[in-house]
Amino acid sequence: MAGASGTERAPALRARTGRRSRRRAWAELLRLPALFGVPGDALAGTAAAGARPGARTLLAIGSSLCLYEAGMALNDWADRDVDAVERPHRPLPSGRIRPAAALTAACAFTAAGLALAARAGRPALTVAAPLAATVWAYDLGLKHTPAGPVAMGAARGLDLLLGAAASTGRPGPALPSAALLGTHTVAVTTVSRHEAQGGAPLAPLAALATTALLTRLVTRAPAAGTGRHPSARPATGRPPADALGAAGPRSVRGAAGRPSAATLLTTAGAAAYAAATARPYVHAALNPSPPLTQRAVGAGIRATIPLQAALTARARGTAGALLIAALAPLGAKFAKKVSVT
Template structure:
Protein backbone atom coordinates (compact mmCIF):
# COMPACT_ATOMS: atom_id res chain seq x y z
CA UNK A 1 0.00 0.00 0.00
CA UNK A 2 1.12 3.55 -0.77
CA UNK A 3 1.82 5.62 2.38
CA UNK A 4 -0.41 8.67 3.01
CA UNK A 5 0.88 11.78 1.27
CA UNK A 6 0.31 15.52 1.18
CA UNK A 7 1.26 17.31 -2.02
CA UNK A 8 3.02 14.18 -3.22
CA UNK A 9 5.26 13.94 -0.14
CA UNK A 10 4.78 10.79 2.00
CA UNK A 11 3.72 11.70 5.52
CA UNK A 12 3.67 8.16 6.90
CA UNK A 13 1.32 6.13 9.04
CA UNK A 14 1.26 6.13 12.86
CA UNK A 15 3.45 3.02 12.90
CA UNK A 16 5.99 4.80 10.67
CA UNK A 17 6.13 7.73 13.07
CA UNK A 18 6.45 5.45 16.07
CA UNK A 19 9.50 3.96 14.38
CA UNK A 20 10.94 7.29 13.26
CA UNK A 21 10.56 8.94 16.68
CA UNK A 22 11.61 5.79 18.62
CA UNK A 23 8.51 6.07 20.80
CA UNK A 24 9.44 3.12 23.07
CA UNK A 25 12.70 4.89 23.96
CA UNK A 26 10.63 7.87 25.09
CA UNK A 27 9.87 5.98 28.30
CA UNK A 28 13.45 6.67 29.37
CA UNK A 29 12.98 10.44 29.18
CA UNK A 30 10.52 11.63 31.91
CA UNK A 31 12.71 10.01 34.54
CA UNK A 32 15.42 12.55 33.80
CA UNK A 33 13.25 15.37 35.12
CA UNK A 34 12.14 13.30 38.10
CA UNK A 35 15.74 12.40 38.93
CA UNK A 36 16.76 16.04 38.70
CA UNK A 37 13.89 17.04 40.95
CA UNK A 38 14.79 14.37 43.52
CA UNK A 39 18.41 15.51 43.53
CA UNK A 40 17.40 19.00 44.63
CA UNK A 41 15.56 17.57 47.62
CA UNK A 42 12.33 19.09 46.40
CA UNK A 43 8.96 17.55 45.61
CA UNK A 44 7.94 17.39 41.94
CA UNK A 45 5.38 20.05 41.06
CA UNK A 46 3.82 21.67 38.01
CA UNK A 47 7.09 23.06 36.66
CA UNK A 48 8.72 19.65 37.05
CA UNK A 49 6.09 18.04 34.85
CA UNK A 50 6.38 20.86 32.34
CA UNK A 51 10.11 20.12 32.18
CA UNK A 52 9.37 16.41 31.68
CA UNK A 53 7.02 17.22 28.80
CA UNK A 54 9.64 19.55 27.32
CA UNK A 55 12.22 16.77 27.55
CA UNK A 56 9.96 14.38 25.67
CA UNK A 57 9.42 16.88 22.86
CA UNK A 58 13.12 17.66 22.57
CA UNK A 59 14.07 13.98 22.66
CA UNK A 60 11.76 12.99 19.84
CA UNK A 61 12.74 16.11 17.90
CA UNK A 62 16.30 14.85 18.09
CA UNK A 63 15.29 11.42 16.85
CA UNK A 64 13.58 12.87 13.79
CA UNK A 65 16.53 15.17 13.09
CA UNK A 66 18.93 12.26 13.50
CA UNK A 67 17.18 10.22 10.81
CA UNK A 68 16.93 13.28 8.55
CA UNK A 69 20.68 13.84 8.82
CA UNK A 70 21.49 10.13 8.35
CA UNK A 71 19.05 9.45 5.50
CA UNK A 72 21.78 8.89 2.88
CA UNK A 73 23.84 6.63 5.13
CA UNK A 74 20.73 4.70 6.19
CA UNK A 75 19.84 4.16 2.55
CA UNK A 76 22.84 1.88 2.31
CA UNK A 77 22.98 0.41 5.83
CA UNK A 78 19.35 0.41 7.00
CA UNK A 79 17.12 0.85 3.94
CA UNK A 80 14.09 -0.41 5.88
CA UNK A 81 13.89 2.74 8.01
CA UNK A 82 11.05 5.24 7.39
CA UNK A 83 13.03 7.83 5.40
CA UNK A 84 15.15 5.68 3.06
CA UNK A 85 12.19 3.35 2.48
CA UNK A 86 10.10 6.32 1.34
CA UNK A 87 7.39 5.89 3.97
CA UNK A 88 8.10 9.38 5.35
CA UNK A 89 9.63 12.17 3.29
CA UNK A 90 12.78 13.98 4.53
CA UNK A 91 10.98 17.31 4.49
CA UNK A 92 8.16 15.97 6.62
CA UNK A 93 10.63 14.55 9.14
CA UNK A 94 12.52 17.85 9.32
CA UNK A 95 9.29 19.79 9.83
CA UNK A 96 8.27 17.42 12.61
CA UNK A 97 11.65 17.86 14.28
CA UNK A 98 11.38 21.64 14.21
CA UNK A 99 7.81 21.59 15.49
CA UNK A 100 8.68 19.28 18.38
CA UNK A 101 11.73 21.36 19.28
CA UNK A 102 9.65 24.55 19.33
CA UNK A 103 7.03 22.86 21.51
CA UNK A 104 9.74 21.67 23.89
CA UNK A 105 11.18 25.15 24.26
CA UNK A 106 7.74 26.66 24.85
CA UNK A 107 7.03 24.12 27.58
CA UNK A 108 10.42 24.81 29.15
CA UNK A 109 9.65 28.53 29.11
CA UNK A 110 6.49 27.81 31.08
CA UNK A 111 8.68 26.02 33.63
CA UNK A 112 10.71 29.16 34.27
CA UNK A 113 13.68 31.07 32.91
CA UNK A 114 16.35 28.73 34.38
CA UNK A 115 14.61 25.75 32.78
CA UNK A 116 14.43 27.55 29.42
CA UNK A 117 18.15 28.33 29.59
CA UNK A 118 18.99 24.67 30.16
CA UNK A 119 16.52 23.53 27.50
CA UNK A 120 17.99 25.95 24.96
CA UNK A 121 21.49 24.65 25.65
CA UNK A 122 20.20 21.09 25.38
CA UNK A 123 18.54 21.82 22.03
CA UNK A 124 21.73 23.29 20.55
CA UNK A 125 23.85 20.42 21.90
CA UNK A 126 21.56 17.69 20.58
CA UNK A 127 21.19 19.45 17.23
CA UNK A 128 24.96 19.78 16.85
CA UNK A 129 25.33 16.08 17.56
CA UNK A 130 22.71 15.05 15.01
CA UNK A 131 23.98 17.35 12.28
CA UNK A 132 27.62 16.33 12.36
CA UNK A 133 29.33 15.89 15.71
CA UNK A 134 28.09 12.29 15.99
CA UNK A 135 30.77 11.40 13.44
CA UNK A 136 33.47 13.28 15.37
CA UNK A 137 35.66 11.81 18.09
CA UNK A 138 33.80 14.03 20.55
CA UNK A 139 30.43 12.56 19.56
CA UNK A 140 29.91 10.37 22.65
CA UNK A 141 30.89 13.26 24.93
CA UNK A 142 28.42 15.57 23.21
CA UNK A 143 25.59 13.05 23.55
CA UNK A 144 26.53 12.50 27.21
CA UNK A 145 26.35 16.26 27.75
CA UNK A 146 22.89 16.39 26.18
CA UNK A 147 21.57 13.64 28.48
CA UNK A 148 23.10 15.25 31.55
CA UNK A 149 21.48 18.55 30.58
CA UNK A 150 18.12 16.79 30.35
CA UNK A 151 18.43 15.75 33.99
CA UNK A 152 19.53 19.25 34.96
CA UNK A 153 16.45 20.61 33.19
CA UNK A 154 14.27 18.88 35.79
CA UNK A 155 16.41 20.28 38.60
CA UNK A 156 16.30 23.81 37.22
CA UNK A 157 12.53 23.67 36.86
CA UNK A 158 11.96 22.24 40.34
CA UNK A 159 14.39 24.27 42.46
CA UNK A 160 16.94 26.50 40.71
CA UNK A 161 18.50 27.41 44.06
CA UNK A 162 19.49 23.79 44.72
CA UNK A 163 20.48 23.17 41.10
CA UNK A 164 24.05 22.15 41.95
CA UNK A 165 22.87 19.13 43.92
CA UNK A 166 21.91 17.53 40.64
CA UNK A 167 25.42 17.68 39.16
CA UNK A 168 26.55 14.31 40.54
CA UNK A 169 23.49 12.37 39.27
CA UNK A 170 23.82 14.19 35.94
CA UNK A 171 27.45 13.06 35.74
CA UNK A 172 26.48 9.43 36.39
CA UNK A 173 23.77 9.51 33.71
CA UNK A 174 26.17 11.24 31.35
CA UNK A 175 28.83 8.57 31.89
CA UNK A 176 26.35 5.83 31.10
CA UNK A 177 25.22 7.67 27.97
CA UNK A 178 28.80 8.23 26.86
CA UNK A 179 29.53 4.50 27.10
CA UNK A 180 26.36 3.44 25.25
CA UNK A 181 26.96 6.01 22.50
CA UNK A 182 30.49 4.72 21.98
CA UNK A 183 29.11 1.21 21.45
CA UNK A 184 26.42 2.52 19.08
CA UNK A 185 29.12 3.47 16.58
CA UNK A 186 29.52 -0.24 15.87
CA UNK A 187 25.86 -0.95 15.13
CA UNK A 188 26.33 -0.97 11.37
CA UNK A 189 29.07 -1.80 8.91
CA UNK A 190 32.22 -3.78 9.54
CA UNK A 191 35.10 -3.37 11.95
CA UNK A 192 33.41 -3.94 15.31
CA UNK A 193 35.95 -4.30 18.11
CA UNK A 194 35.93 -5.31 21.76
CA UNK A 195 37.15 -1.90 22.92
CA UNK A 196 33.89 0.12 23.15
CA UNK A 197 31.76 -2.62 24.79
CA UNK A 198 34.59 -3.38 27.23
CA UNK A 199 34.81 0.30 28.15
CA UNK A 200 31.04 0.46 28.53
CA UNK A 201 31.11 -2.67 30.71
CA UNK A 202 33.70 -1.12 33.02
CA UNK A 203 31.68 2.10 33.13
CA UNK A 204 28.47 0.29 34.10
CA UNK A 205 30.28 -1.67 36.81
CA UNK A 206 31.83 1.54 38.15
CA UNK A 207 28.43 3.22 38.27
CA UNK A 208 26.98 0.19 40.04
CA UNK A 209 29.81 0.26 42.58
CA UNK A 210 29.28 3.96 43.19
CA UNK A 211 25.57 3.41 43.75
CA UNK A 212 26.34 0.55 46.12
CA UNK A 213 28.62 2.74 48.17
CA UNK A 214 25.99 5.48 48.16
CA UNK A 215 23.53 2.99 49.64
CA UNK A 216 25.41 3.01 52.91
CA UNK A 217 24.87 6.72 53.42
CA UNK A 218 21.22 6.46 52.38
CA UNK A 219 20.58 3.77 55.00
CA UNK A 220 22.14 5.99 57.63
CA UNK A 221 19.84 8.96 57.06
CA UNK A 222 16.89 9.92 59.14
CA UNK A 223 14.10 7.39 59.45
CA UNK A 224 11.89 8.98 56.82
CA UNK A 225 14.45 8.17 54.15
CA UNK A 226 15.78 4.80 55.28
CA UNK A 227 13.39 2.94 53.00
CA UNK A 228 15.33 4.37 50.08
CA UNK A 229 18.27 2.09 50.92
CA UNK A 230 16.63 -1.22 49.89
CA UNK A 231 15.06 0.47 46.85
CA UNK A 232 18.49 1.76 45.83
CA UNK A 233 19.90 -1.77 46.10
CA UNK A 234 17.07 -3.21 44.02
CA UNK A 235 17.29 -0.51 41.34
CA UNK A 236 21.06 -0.92 41.11
CA UNK A 237 20.65 -4.68 40.66
CA UNK A 238 18.11 -4.15 37.86
CA UNK A 239 20.42 -1.62 36.21
CA UNK A 240 23.37 -4.01 36.20
CA UNK A 241 21.24 -6.98 35.10
CA UNK A 242 19.95 -4.95 32.15
CA UNK A 243 23.18 -3.32 31.00
CA UNK A 244 25.95 -5.80 31.76
CA UNK A 245 25.12 -9.17 30.07
CA UNK A 246 24.73 -7.76 26.53
CA UNK A 247 27.97 -5.82 26.96
CA UNK A 248 29.79 -8.99 27.97
CA UNK A 249 28.52 -10.69 24.82
CA UNK A 250 29.45 -7.71 22.64
CA UNK A 251 32.96 -7.62 24.12
CA UNK A 252 33.43 -11.38 23.78
CA UNK A 253 32.10 -11.54 20.21
CA UNK A 254 32.35 -8.11 18.52
CA UNK A 255 29.74 -7.82 15.78
CA UNK A 256 27.17 -5.20 14.70
CA UNK A 257 24.25 -7.38 15.86
CA UNK A 258 25.72 -7.78 19.34
CA UNK A 259 26.47 -4.05 19.48
CA UNK A 260 22.84 -3.26 18.60
CA UNK A 261 21.60 -5.53 21.39
CA UNK A 262 23.99 -3.92 23.85
CA UNK A 263 22.88 -0.43 22.84
CA UNK A 264 19.18 -1.32 23.10
CA UNK A 265 19.76 -2.77 26.57
CA UNK A 266 21.83 0.27 27.50
CA UNK A 267 18.96 2.54 26.55
CA UNK A 268 16.53 0.50 28.66
CA UNK A 269 19.04 0.50 31.53
CA UNK A 270 18.57 4.27 31.81
CA UNK A 271 15.27 3.68 33.65
CA UNK A 272 16.63 1.60 36.57
CA UNK A 273 19.63 3.96 36.68
CA UNK A 274 17.27 6.90 37.10
CA UNK A 275 15.43 4.96 39.81
CA UNK A 276 18.68 4.25 41.62
CA UNK A 277 19.71 7.90 41.44
CA UNK A 278 16.33 8.96 42.84
CA UNK A 279 16.76 6.49 45.71
CA UNK A 280 20.29 7.79 46.23
CA UNK A 281 18.75 11.22 46.78
CA UNK A 282 16.36 9.66 49.32
CA UNK A 283 13.24 9.57 47.13
CA UNK A 284 12.02 5.98 47.37
CA UNK A 285 8.59 6.86 45.95
CA UNK A 286 10.02 8.33 42.75
CA UNK A 287 12.40 5.39 42.42
CA UNK A 288 9.62 2.82 42.73
CA UNK A 289 7.48 4.70 40.23
CA UNK A 290 10.31 4.61 37.69
CA UNK A 291 11.00 0.93 38.27
CA UNK A 292 7.46 0.12 37.18
CA UNK A 293 8.39 1.48 33.73
CA UNK A 294 11.27 -0.98 33.26
CA UNK A 295 9.19 -4.04 32.25
CA UNK A 296 6.99 -1.85 30.04
CA UNK A 297 10.07 -0.52 28.25
CA UNK A 298 11.35 -4.05 27.74
CA UNK A 299 8.02 -5.18 26.29
CA UNK A 300 7.85 -2.22 23.91
CA UNK A 301 11.47 -2.67 22.90
CA UNK A 302 10.62 -6.15 21.65
CA UNK A 303 8.05 -4.57 19.33
CA UNK A 304 10.17 -1.74 17.93
CA UNK A 305 13.72 -0.53 17.31
CA UNK A 306 15.22 1.60 20.09
CA UNK A 307 18.41 2.56 18.26
Protein backbone atom coordinates in the same frame (compact mmCIF):
# COMPACT_ATOMS: atom_id res chain seq x y z
CA MET B 1 -24.70 -7.48 -3.98
CA ALA B 2 -21.89 -9.28 -2.12
CA GLY B 3 -19.41 -8.35 -4.85
CA ALA B 4 -20.48 -4.72 -4.79
CA SER B 5 -20.20 -4.64 -1.01
CA GLY B 6 -16.68 -6.09 -1.20
CA THR B 7 -15.72 -3.52 -3.81
CA GLU B 8 -16.96 -0.73 -1.56
CA ARG B 9 -15.04 -2.05 1.43
CA ALA B 10 -11.73 -2.33 -0.44
CA PRO B 11 -10.88 1.43 -0.50
CA ALA B 12 -11.70 1.74 3.21
CA LEU B 13 -9.51 -1.25 4.00
CA ARG B 14 -6.64 0.20 1.97
CA ALA B 15 -7.07 3.53 3.76
CA ARG B 16 -6.91 1.88 7.19
CA THR B 17 -3.86 -0.13 6.13
CA GLY B 18 -2.19 3.03 4.87
CA ARG B 19 -2.86 4.86 8.14
CA ARG B 20 -1.44 1.97 10.16
CA SER B 21 1.63 1.92 7.94
CA ARG B 22 2.18 5.66 8.42
CA ARG B 23 1.75 5.38 12.19
CA ARG B 24 4.22 2.52 12.23
CA ALA B 25 6.74 4.54 10.22
CA TRP B 26 6.52 7.51 12.59
CA ALA B 27 6.81 5.20 15.61
CA GLU B 28 10.02 3.81 14.12
CA LEU B 29 11.37 7.25 13.25
CA LEU B 30 10.68 8.64 16.72
CA ARG B 31 11.66 5.39 18.48
CA LEU B 32 8.62 5.69 20.74
CA PRO B 33 9.54 2.91 23.21
CA ALA B 34 12.64 4.91 24.17
CA LEU B 35 10.36 7.63 25.55
CA PHE B 36 9.76 5.55 28.68
CA GLY B 37 13.35 6.32 29.65
CA VAL B 38 12.88 10.10 29.48
CA PRO B 39 10.64 11.10 32.46
CA GLY B 40 13.14 9.62 34.90
CA ASP B 41 15.64 12.36 34.03
CA ALA B 42 13.40 15.12 35.40
CA LEU B 43 12.30 13.04 38.39
CA ALA B 44 15.90 12.19 39.29
CA GLY B 45 16.89 15.83 38.94
CA THR B 46 14.00 16.96 41.11
CA ALA B 47 14.92 14.48 43.85
CA ALA B 48 18.60 15.40 43.66
CA ALA B 49 17.68 19.06 44.16
CA GLY B 50 15.78 18.15 47.33
CA ALA B 51 12.23 18.73 46.06
CA ARG B 52 9.10 16.76 45.35
CA PRO B 53 7.61 16.59 41.85
CA GLY B 54 5.02 19.23 41.05
CA ALA B 55 3.39 21.01 38.14
CA ARG B 56 6.69 22.46 36.95
CA THR B 57 8.24 19.00 37.03
CA LEU B 58 5.52 17.86 34.63
CA LEU B 59 6.39 20.77 32.34
CA ALA B 60 10.04 19.72 32.47
CA ILE B 61 9.06 16.15 31.55
CA GLY B 62 7.01 17.45 28.63
CA SER B 63 9.92 19.59 27.48
CA SER B 64 12.31 16.61 27.75
CA LEU B 65 10.00 14.38 25.73
CA CYS B 66 9.72 16.98 22.97
CA LEU B 67 13.45 17.65 22.79
CA TYR B 68 14.16 13.91 22.80
CA GLU B 69 11.84 13.37 19.86
CA ALA B 70 13.37 16.34 18.07
CA GLY B 71 16.69 14.56 18.33
CA MET B 72 15.23 11.31 17.00
CA ALA B 73 13.69 12.94 13.94
CA LEU B 74 16.75 15.08 13.26
CA ASN B 75 19.03 12.07 13.65
CA ASP B 76 17.36 10.18 10.82
CA TRP B 77 17.13 13.29 8.66
CA ALA B 78 20.86 13.95 9.03
CA ASP B 79 21.76 10.28 8.47
CA ARG B 80 19.39 9.56 5.60
CA ASP B 81 22.18 9.02 3.07
CA VAL B 82 24.14 6.74 5.41
CA ASP B 83 20.98 4.83 6.33
CA ALA B 84 20.23 4.31 2.64
CA VAL B 85 23.31 2.07 2.55
CA GLU B 86 23.47 0.62 6.07
CA ARG B 87 19.79 0.62 7.09
CA PRO B 88 17.59 0.83 4.01
CA HIS B 89 14.60 -0.38 6.04
CA ARG B 90 14.51 2.86 8.10
CA PRO B 91 11.51 5.16 7.44
CA LEU B 92 13.36 7.79 5.38
CA PRO B 93 15.47 5.67 3.00
CA SER B 94 12.52 3.29 2.52
CA GLY B 95 10.37 6.22 1.41
CA ARG B 96 7.71 5.80 4.09
CA ILE B 97 8.42 9.28 5.47
CA ARG B 98 9.68 12.23 3.44
CA PRO B 99 12.90 13.92 4.65
CA ALA B 100 11.14 17.29 4.71
CA ALA B 101 8.50 15.89 7.06
CA ALA B 102 11.17 14.57 9.44
CA LEU B 103 12.98 17.92 9.50
CA THR B 104 9.70 19.77 10.07
CA ALA B 105 8.93 17.44 12.97
CA ALA B 106 12.36 18.10 14.49
CA CYS B 107 11.79 21.86 14.34
CA ALA B 108 8.27 21.57 15.76
CA PHE B 109 9.38 19.35 18.64
CA THR B 110 12.25 21.69 19.45
CA ALA B 111 9.94 24.71 19.56
CA ALA B 112 7.44 22.85 21.73
CA GLY B 113 10.16 21.70 24.10
CA LEU B 114 11.50 25.22 24.58
CA ALA B 115 7.98 26.61 25.03
CA LEU B 116 7.21 24.10 27.77
CA ALA B 117 10.51 24.88 29.49
CA ALA B 118 9.67 28.59 29.37
CA ARG B 119 6.36 27.86 31.06
CA ALA B 120 8.28 26.13 33.83
CA GLY B 121 10.28 29.29 34.50
CA ARG B 122 13.44 31.10 33.47
CA PRO B 123 15.84 28.65 35.20
CA ALA B 124 14.30 25.77 33.24
CA LEU B 125 14.59 27.64 29.95
CA THR B 126 18.20 28.50 30.80
CA VAL B 127 18.94 24.76 30.87
CA ALA B 128 16.61 23.74 28.02
CA ALA B 129 18.19 26.15 25.53
CA PRO B 130 21.71 24.64 25.70
CA LEU B 131 20.11 21.19 25.80
CA ALA B 132 18.35 21.86 22.51
CA ALA B 133 21.53 23.34 21.04
CA THR B 134 23.48 20.23 22.09
CA VAL B 135 20.90 17.94 20.46
CA TRP B 136 21.11 19.81 17.16
CA ALA B 137 24.91 20.08 17.29
CA TYR B 138 25.22 16.36 17.91
CA ASP B 139 22.93 15.31 15.07
CA LEU B 140 24.23 17.81 12.53
CA GLY B 141 27.96 17.69 13.17
CA LEU B 142 29.34 16.07 16.30
CA LYS B 143 27.86 12.59 15.95
CA HIS B 144 30.62 11.20 13.76
CA THR B 145 33.47 12.92 15.60
CA PRO B 146 35.32 11.90 18.78
CA ALA B 147 33.22 14.48 20.62
CA GLY B 148 29.99 12.69 19.73
CA PRO B 149 29.60 10.47 22.82
CA VAL B 150 30.56 13.34 25.12
CA ALA B 151 27.95 15.57 23.50
CA MET B 152 25.29 12.91 23.95
CA GLY B 153 26.29 12.44 27.58
CA ALA B 154 26.12 16.20 28.10
CA ALA B 155 22.61 16.25 26.63
CA ARG B 156 21.45 13.55 29.04
CA GLY B 157 23.02 15.32 31.98
CA LEU B 158 21.38 18.60 30.99
CA ASP B 159 18.04 16.81 30.76
CA LEU B 160 18.38 15.76 34.40
CA LEU B 161 19.38 19.29 35.37
CA LEU B 162 16.28 20.55 33.55
CA GLY B 163 14.11 18.74 36.08
CA ALA B 164 16.01 20.27 38.98
CA ALA B 165 15.89 23.77 37.46
CA ALA B 166 12.17 23.55 36.73
CA SER B 167 11.23 22.17 40.15
CA THR B 168 13.43 24.31 42.37
CA GLY B 169 15.23 26.88 40.23
CA ARG B 170 18.53 25.42 41.51
CA PRO B 171 20.16 22.87 39.18
CA GLY B 172 23.48 22.93 41.06
CA PRO B 173 22.67 20.25 43.68
CA ALA B 174 21.78 17.82 40.87
CA LEU B 175 25.19 18.03 39.18
CA PRO B 176 26.57 14.80 40.70
CA SER B 177 23.57 12.79 39.52
CA ALA B 178 23.78 14.44 36.11
CA ALA B 179 27.45 13.44 35.86
CA LEU B 180 26.67 9.80 36.67
CA LEU B 181 23.81 9.60 34.18
CA GLY B 182 25.86 11.40 31.54
CA THR B 183 28.75 8.96 31.99
CA HIS B 184 26.41 6.02 31.37
CA THR B 185 25.16 7.72 28.21
CA VAL B 186 28.71 8.29 26.96
CA ALA B 187 29.40 4.56 27.32
CA VAL B 188 26.23 3.49 25.50
CA THR B 189 26.78 6.03 22.73
CA THR B 190 30.35 4.79 22.22
CA VAL B 191 29.02 1.27 21.70
CA SER B 192 26.31 2.52 19.33
CA ARG B 193 28.89 4.01 16.96
CA HIS B 194 29.66 0.44 15.82
CA GLU B 195 26.16 -1.03 15.76
CA ALA B 196 25.89 -1.00 11.94
CA GLN B 197 29.33 -2.44 11.14
CA GLY B 198 30.27 -4.26 14.35
CA GLY B 199 33.85 -5.36 14.95
CA ALA B 200 34.68 -3.25 18.02
CA PRO B 201 35.02 -5.42 21.17
CA LEU B 202 36.73 -2.71 23.22
CA ALA B 203 33.65 -0.45 23.27
CA PRO B 204 31.33 -2.95 25.01
CA LEU B 205 34.16 -3.94 27.37
CA ALA B 206 34.63 -0.30 28.32
CA ALA B 207 30.87 0.05 28.76
CA LEU B 208 30.84 -3.01 31.01
CA ALA B 209 33.59 -1.50 33.19
CA THR B 210 31.73 1.81 33.28
CA THR B 211 28.57 0.05 34.42
CA ALA B 212 30.45 -1.63 37.26
CA LEU B 213 31.97 1.67 38.34
CA LEU B 214 28.67 3.54 38.22
CA THR B 215 26.92 0.79 40.16
CA ARG B 216 29.48 1.15 42.92
CA LEU B 217 29.29 4.95 42.94
CA VAL B 218 25.50 5.05 43.01
CA THR B 219 25.32 2.76 46.03
CA ARG B 220 28.24 4.30 47.92
CA ALA B 221 28.55 7.97 46.92
CA PRO B 222 26.74 10.67 48.92
CA ALA B 223 23.29 11.49 47.64
CA ALA B 224 23.04 14.64 45.56
CA GLY B 225 21.32 17.57 47.23
CA THR B 226 21.81 18.49 50.88
CA GLY B 227 18.48 19.98 51.68
CA ARG B 228 14.97 20.61 50.56
CA HIS B 229 13.96 23.62 48.56
CA PRO B 230 12.12 26.19 50.70
CA SER B 231 8.97 25.73 48.63
CA ALA B 232 8.98 21.95 49.08
CA ARG B 233 7.15 20.42 52.00
CA PRO B 234 9.44 18.39 54.23
CA ALA B 235 8.71 14.71 54.51
CA THR B 236 7.54 13.81 58.00
CA GLY B 237 9.77 11.38 59.78
CA ARG B 238 12.63 11.55 57.31
CA PRO B 239 16.13 12.31 58.58
CA PRO B 240 17.73 15.56 57.40
CA ALA B 241 19.74 15.28 54.22
CA ASP B 242 22.95 15.87 56.15
CA ALA B 243 22.32 12.56 57.96
CA LEU B 244 23.25 10.80 54.75
CA GLY B 245 26.85 11.48 55.61
CA ALA B 246 29.85 10.46 53.61
CA ALA B 247 28.58 6.93 53.14
CA GLY B 248 25.53 8.05 51.18
CA PRO B 249 22.27 6.11 51.34
CA ARG B 250 23.90 3.19 53.14
CA SER B 251 23.98 5.23 56.35
CA VAL B 252 20.26 5.95 56.33
CA ARG B 253 18.55 3.43 58.60
CA GLY B 254 14.97 2.84 59.46
CA ALA B 255 13.52 1.68 62.75
CA ALA B 256 15.63 -0.74 64.79
CA GLY B 257 18.63 -0.12 62.52
CA ARG B 258 17.03 -1.68 59.46
CA PRO B 259 17.88 -0.20 56.02
CA SER B 260 15.41 2.47 54.94
CA ALA B 261 13.13 2.12 51.92
CA ALA B 262 15.36 4.57 50.05
CA THR B 263 18.42 2.41 50.74
CA LEU B 264 16.67 -0.74 49.57
CA LEU B 265 15.36 0.94 46.41
CA THR B 266 18.79 2.37 45.64
CA THR B 267 20.38 -1.06 45.94
CA ALA B 268 17.63 -2.72 43.90
CA GLY B 269 17.83 -0.10 41.17
CA ALA B 270 21.60 -0.33 40.95
CA ALA B 271 21.44 -4.14 40.80
CA ALA B 272 18.82 -4.02 38.06
CA TYR B 273 20.95 -1.52 36.14
CA ALA B 274 24.01 -3.78 36.27
CA ALA B 275 22.03 -6.92 35.43
CA ALA B 276 20.35 -5.31 32.42
CA THR B 277 23.63 -4.57 30.68
CA ALA B 278 26.14 -7.18 31.82
CA ARG B 279 25.24 -10.08 29.54
CA PRO B 280 24.60 -8.03 26.35
CA TYR B 281 27.90 -6.18 26.80
CA VAL B 282 29.79 -9.44 27.32
CA HIS B 283 28.18 -11.02 24.27
CA ALA B 284 28.98 -7.97 22.13
CA ALA B 285 32.59 -8.05 23.31
CA LEU B 286 33.00 -11.75 22.55
CA ASN B 287 31.23 -11.50 19.18
CA PRO B 288 31.06 -7.85 18.02
CA SER B 289 28.65 -8.55 15.17
CA PRO B 290 26.07 -5.90 14.24
CA PRO B 291 23.09 -7.84 15.74
CA LEU B 292 24.80 -8.40 19.10
CA THR B 293 26.15 -4.85 19.16
CA GLN B 294 22.67 -3.49 18.47
CA ARG B 295 21.31 -5.69 21.25
CA ALA B 296 23.92 -4.26 23.62
CA VAL B 297 22.96 -0.72 22.66
CA GLY B 298 19.28 -1.47 23.23
CA ALA B 299 20.10 -2.96 26.64
CA GLY B 300 22.11 0.12 27.54
CA ILE B 301 19.25 2.42 26.58
CA ARG B 302 16.73 0.41 28.60
CA ALA B 303 19.14 0.26 31.56
CA THR B 304 18.85 4.03 31.83
CA ILE B 305 15.54 3.53 33.66
CA PRO B 306 16.83 1.51 36.64
CA LEU B 307 19.81 3.86 36.86
CA GLN B 308 17.43 6.81 37.07
CA ALA B 309 15.43 4.98 39.73
CA ALA B 310 18.57 4.33 41.77
CA LEU B 311 19.67 7.97 41.52
CA THR B 312 16.21 9.13 42.58
CA ALA B 313 16.02 6.71 45.51
CA ARG B 314 19.44 7.64 46.88
CA ALA B 315 18.24 11.25 47.03
CA ARG B 316 15.29 9.98 49.08
CA GLY B 317 12.79 10.34 46.25
CA THR B 318 11.13 7.02 47.07
CA ALA B 319 7.84 7.66 45.29
CA GLY B 320 9.63 8.99 42.21
CA ALA B 321 11.92 5.95 42.15
CA LEU B 322 8.93 3.60 42.23
CA LEU B 323 7.27 5.52 39.41
CA ILE B 324 10.42 5.36 37.29
CA ALA B 325 10.82 1.64 37.97
CA ALA B 326 7.24 1.06 36.81
CA LEU B 327 8.17 2.47 33.39
CA ALA B 328 10.80 -0.24 32.76
CA PRO B 329 8.44 -3.13 31.90
CA LEU B 330 6.36 -0.84 29.69
CA GLY B 331 9.44 0.22 27.76
CA ALA B 332 10.57 -3.40 27.39
CA LYS B 333 7.11 -4.45 26.18
CA PHE B 334 6.88 -1.83 23.44
CA ALA B 335 10.54 -2.28 22.47
CA LYS B 336 9.54 -5.73 21.18
CA LYS B 337 7.31 -4.02 18.62
CA VAL B 338 9.46 -1.00 17.69
CA SER B 339 13.26 -0.92 17.98
CA VAL B 340 14.84 1.70 20.20
CA THR B 341 18.02 1.80 18.07
